[in-house]
Amino acid sequence: MTTLTREHFAELDRQDPLAGFREQFDLPPGHIYLNGNSLGVLPKAAKARAREVVEQEWGQGLIRSWNSADWIHIPRRVGDKIAGLIGAAAGEVVVADSTSVNLFKLAAAAVELRPGRSKILSEPGNFPTDLYILQGLERFQHGRVRLNTVHRNEILDAIDEDTALVVLTHVHYKSGAMFDMAAITQRAHDKGALVLWDLSHSTGAVPLALNRVGADFAIGCGYKYLNGGPGAPGFLFVAERHQAQLQQPLSGWFGHADSFAMRDDYEPAPGIERTLCGTTPVVGASLLEVGVDIMVSADMEQVRTKSLQMGELFIALVEQRLGPYGFGLVSSKDPAVRGSQVSLRHEQEGFAIMQALIARNIIGDFRAPDILRFGFTPLYLRYVDLWDCVDALADIMATAEWDRPEFKRLTAVT
Numbered sequence: 001m002t003t004l005t006r007e008h009f010a011e012l013d014r015q016d017p018l019a020g021f022r023e024q025f026d027l028p029p030g031h032i033y034l035n036g037n038s039l040g041v042l043p044k045a046a047k048a049r050a051r052e053v054v055e056q057e058w059g060q061g062l063i064r065s066w067n068s069a070d071w072i073h074i075p076r077r078v079g080d081k082i083a084g085l086i087g088a089a090a091g092e093v094v095v096a097d098s099t100s101v102n103l104f105k106l107a108a109a110a111v112e113l114r115p116g117r118s119k120i121l122s123e124p125g126n127f128p129t130d131l132y133i134l135q136g137l138e139r140f141q142h143g144r145v146r147l148n149t150v151h152r153n154e155i156l157d158a159i160d161e162d163t164a165l166v167v168l169t170h171v172h173y174k175s176g177a178m179f180d181m182a183a184i185t186q187r188a189h190d191k192g193a194l195v196l197w198d199l200s201h202s203t204g205a206v207p208l209a210l211n212r213v214g215a216d217f218a219i220g221c222g223y224k225y226l227n228g229g230p231g232a233p234g235f236l237f238v239a240e241r242h243q244a245q246l247q248q249p250l251s252g253w254f255g256h257a258d259s260f261a262m263r264d265d266y267e268p269a270p271g272i273e274r275t276l277c278g279t280t281p282v283v284g285a286s287l288l289e290v291g292v293d294i295m296v297s298a299d300m301e302q303v304r305t306k307s308l309q310m311g312e313l314f315i316a317l318v319e320q321r322l323g324p325y326g327f328g329l330v331s332s333k334d335p336a337v338r339g340s341q342v343s344l345r346h347e348q349e350g351f352a353i354m355q356a357l358i359a360r361n362i363i364g365d366f367r368a369p370d371i372l373r374f375g376f377t378p379l380y381l382r383y384v385d386l387w388d389c390v391d392a393l394a395d396i397m398a399t400a401e402w403d404r405p406e407f408k409r410l411t412a413v414t
């Protein structure tokens with residue numbers, strides 16, 4: 001490739017069809033934010049919405065707002081919007097609980113649909129909460145189901161007649177590697193198994209077509225690419241064909257067919273609402289809706305095109321500028337199997353290098369033991385940001401700035 005210049009990146013920004021979205025976000029001045037894959041940024045409209053939901057709906061409306069502000073329908077209303085982002089239909093998605101809790105509800109319900117089978121299949125190195133929740137489900141089921149993890153390249157062959165459920169994260173949080181959702185779902189169905197996809201690093205990042213590939217179940221995160229705010233509720237998807245048989249273990253009153261009839265006996269709601277448990281976190285879900293509305297207004301194909309171009313250019317810059325400094329590329333160069341991030345490895349000093357970068361207000365993150373992650377969020381990231389990030393990295397390495405003691409102190413959250 002010809003030598004890249006900052007002007008080349010500035011020109012791409014001038015031609016970028018998504019450039020106008022950046023104004024909708026409240027980025028702190030002078031910052032380059034490459035961590036929207038972990039916590040998305042604040043939409044400007046969320047500030048006004050937060051005031052409204054707290055001061056008006058809660059403050060003035062009080063309990064009446066369950067009806068007058070339609071709080072009661074938030075899970076479905078926001079869920080239906082997310083459905084449009086993931087290739088699902090209205091009535092197949094709700095916003096509720098956290099991603100971890102949603103995984104427990106759906107995985108427990110899914111294995112009940114395959115009573116003669118004992119295996120849940122996943123990969124080692126999956127996002128920790130996914131494995132921990134499945135380990136909890138093993139205990140909850142007194143060993144009737146067991147978790148089996150096999151290397152991602154061996155998943156297809158490991159799906160067999162004893163497999164009840166395959167649980168995979170579509171885009172891997174550390175490497176950005178993306179599974180072939182269609183192929184794995186097809187193989188699982190051929191063997192009579194079900195699949196649950198964790199879309200935490202996919203929703204709002206890559207085009208998804210759950211119903212086209214015949215997906216069974218999915219869960220996902222509200223505070224990453226959807227910009228829902230810290231601790232925003234998660235979402236879940238159940239294909240319409242499974243809903244009538246689905247029985248989830250957290251059978252709380254919001255999942256009841258008639259929540260306010262106050263009867264003693266549980267009777268699941270007829271549709272997707274049966275996956276709800278308790279009261280919706282109204283403030284968080286209202287702010288999530290703001291982020292979802294912005295994402296829905298963007299063209300996902302344009303988002304994907306820009307994201308992939310950013311990944312390709314970032315990799316080219318790393319090769320051009322960081323060659324001598326001991327970085328390795330963890331993410332694939334093949335766009336077909338890469339999500340919306342590029343991860344680098346630095347065996348000795350990854351943590352300190354990331355701290356030095358963050359001290360310059362260029363924010364990526366570090367994942368133990370040696371991974372530096374750079375997430376690309378096409379709605380608010382500019383091409384020149386990539387140039388400036390790698391330029392700063394080259395300077396940090398050339399001057400050994402990372403070697404300062406303040407960059408080696410461990411923090412509670414990396």
Ligand SMILES: *Cc1c(COP(=O)(O)O)cnc(C)c1O
Binds near residue numbers: 101130173201234
């Ligand atoms: C971020 C993330 C989660 C988050 O789960 P929480 O319950 O919100 O803490 C789960 N799974 C994956 C793959 C993630 O990336």
